[in-house]
Amino acid sequence: MTADHQLLALLLFSAFIAGTLAITTWVSRHRRGSAEEFYAGGRLFSPMENGFAIAGDYMSAASFLGISGLIALFGYDGMLYSVGFLVAWLVVLFLVAELVRNCGRFTLADVIAARMRERPVRIAAGTSSVTVSVLYLVAQMVGAGSLVALLLGGTSEVARSWTVIGVGALMVIYVSLGGMRATTWIQIVKAVLLMAGAVALTVLVLLRFHGDVNQLLTSAAERSGHGRDFLAPGLRYGGDWTARLDFISLGLALVLGTAGLPHILSRFYTVPTARAARRSVVWAIGLIGSFYLMTIVLGFGAAAIVGTGEVRASNAAGNTAVPLLALDLGGGAGSTGGTVLFAVVAAVAFATILAVVAGITLASSASVAHDLYASLRRPGRKRRYGEVAVARVAAAGVGAVAIALGLLAQDLNVAFLVGLAFAVAASANLPVLLYSLFWRNFTTRGAVWSVYGGLVPAVLLVVLSPVVSGSPGALFPGMDFQVFPLENPGMVSIPLGFLAGWLGTVTSREAPDEARHAETEVRALTGAGAV
Template sequence: MTIGNPAVNISIFAVFVLITLVITFRASRSNASAADYYAAGRNISGTQNGLAIAGDYLSAASFLGIAGAIAVYGYDGFLYSIGFLVAWLVALLLVAELLRNTARFTMADVLAFRMRQGPVRTAAALSTLAVSLFYLLAQMAGAGGLVTLLLGISGAGAQALVVVVVGALMIFYVLVGGMRGTTYVQLIKATLLIAGALVMTVWVLGKYGFNLSSLLGGAAETATQQATPRDVLSPMGQYGATGTSKLDFVSLGLALVLGTAGLPHVLMRFYTVPTAKDARKSVVWAIWLIGFFYLFSLVIGYGAGALVGADRILAAPGAVNSAAPLLAFELGGTVLLGIIAGVAFATILAVVAGLTITASASFAHDIYNSVIKKGTASGSQEVRVARITSCVIGAVAIGLGILALQAGLNIAFLVALAFAVAASANLPTILYTLFWKRFTTRGALWSIYGGLISCLVLIVFSPVVSGAPVNPTTGVSPSLIQGDGFSWFPLNNPGLVSIPLAFFLGWLGTVLDRGGADADKYAELEVRSLTGIGAEKAVQH
């Protein structure tokens, strides 16, 4: 199924890509050092950074995945929005200012500050790569599904080619623009995305007399006429029908709320501002912008459910992820569809660029320079390795994105898996490092590797990878591997098990470590993180 005019759609895509390429080229002229490439020279204002964080956070999952989940499942789909938004309170209250005051480039700089550098940096870099790849997997699948729908492309080979093109653009942005270019692209993309969502929200409400109750009633009426009737205004449409699904919802909520504060590409944005005050300001701006956007997504999701219907959405390429484009076409025809699709495409490009630069910076700064070269590599050498790493990460993301696209998984759900990995492997170690004086290197390693390995193993042996029942509407299983498979772990999201396990392993490793903690280094970290004293010296260095 194709909607709109492919020629118009590709023209609008081309305009967005051309504009962002010009911005990237202009930004590349200011990349004179590693600090410029990794942290945009640390001269992004709090307001700008808040908008860029919103651009980083409002990914294809927020725009395409959540709208689709609400359109098909109603109440339960909106729970993604709630979890994603509440998570920012954890980031604001516990980590934003403290991480900025350390004045470093990557998450591992904080974790290794008072630990043995080599093993902790290696572990942190591996967890960063794992989270980034899961996130990239969702974005690449979203891009492939979106372009397949809008350009009338069919066949697995053609869809794979679309993902390859998106991956190539992503790599180019990172190689040329660095963090500064990525930030500017995210500023424009966030503005366009929020404006586009506002237009669709007003348009949908206008069709129902600006009466939210009428819109909800229309969505409920349409849902009862579908092949699989649902009550989209009540809970338990997706979670809660069985004991296992109730546990799955608790696991999902835990991962969403705790995951944001452990996402490496979000944490890296705190290093682009000049002061801790700007770090707080940027998070407050991000909360407001993201909160308004999720309110828009509620209207867009129920609007798609009412005006398009779950059957058409699930039958389209990209399945649930096609709800917002289908609604745009229903409202404004080819032109609005092309604009909204172009904004969604720019959204994906900006997010994957931010993820790629974070993952490549982690490898170059934490493993190449700090572990392999023992801190002797020059800034230019480090940046060159980061650019090479970007190419490798892009190639891996392209391959995984093709698999996810063919499976038709909801990209909001895929991002939730990335949140589970971040909350399991990163957040416990970050909190212990910042707030527990006795925390040791062994505790850090046990927490990172324990959370990461347990989370990945549970995902592999869950219905996400194999063994999920066939969807009666689409006729395929929502698993990456079709057939009976090897799923013995019943939950789709492993957070309920892996997150508490990571906290426990961090504690256990510490109490069993006879070497003890470095009290002086903890005192230095505490003073720097709370006051910023010493941060300026680190910036100059």
């Protein structure tokens, strides 16, 4: 990249960082210091504001960089991510949003503990939420590193590593100083910027082909190196039985995982009522659906205009397809238009990463403080203000872990990494959430077994999969302790989570608390007694 690219993009990066830090500083001066303010922003956001924030929280680096990159590399098979991420919101809308808002206070564990023994349930749910959050954060770190490496010439490993560290430090600052209110406004600003950038690029791609989508797809197939196979299923997930099962496993993880993501569930507590939570989801679905339709155009546009070979040469995982597309659409390397458009897209992508990591870090630090610390703390301590202080410290700890893992996983596709986080969320969080909301006889043992019965197999299968060892693109390519053949564990670990919850309940000697279940059911369905 030329010096002009670097200077303009860095100026835009700096402008967004300065703006978000200004928001964070302003909010920190007006905060009340309470747990409700820190975790839920005082529950003062409107459905539209929260809908934009949900979209900003959900449309991550995986969406903007990873999905488009996978479509540019694998064509039809890459679209599975766009479809899966969108369809998942129907599960959230119909089964989760309103009930979670009525039953909980700040975290997933609040919903489960409403009718169970709190201590074991909170420890299990808190552990699971932190694990999912860290996996999700790693993907954002990798996206940030790829973006800056491209900006500085594509070969700067040192710059990539320092970018990962810098993003981690910024997310800790956002969360520690501003809490949910600052994080929400950062996400709203980011959602507007991302939608505007995606619309502009989509229009430019369609104008390049005079609005002829058939010509776009034909050109993409020709420049992909795969011919018509690029537009048919099977390029990535075809062939042997392992690849086909991976396809099913990934689809299950994407569709079911969203409803178990801690940073998404926590957004429902930022609005005053369950009705507002439902309307927030409707706003989010409209924004997210529009965006994922555009990622399909951008992915095939990158294949047709830039070429699959050039995308792969820039970044083997395809994470730089959209910035390269912007450079070409603006007039090519060295042109003023190309420089401006590339810099704008790079800045929007960087804004996307910063906003998402802030939301995830807040959710994970809330789980540490509100669930783990609150369950393990010594009796007699003040709970509310002690929790907020612990949450700020926890944000730094989670950031450090995410930075370390992000440095290890720099060569993996960000959408693929998010798919792993979705698999763990669908395995550990979704079964216990649905059982708690809809099964009258569900017990504490069932809840704990459900969480660990999904979490442990999901993480273990990832460690023993080709993602970590035994393949050229693994985290540790020089080692081979691969046992599990699938890259995504969802097909195995999700049923195990449901099975463990059922088994723990039917073998439990604890009698279900009918009164607490009835109270929870009335609260979930009517909102009576909701915080």
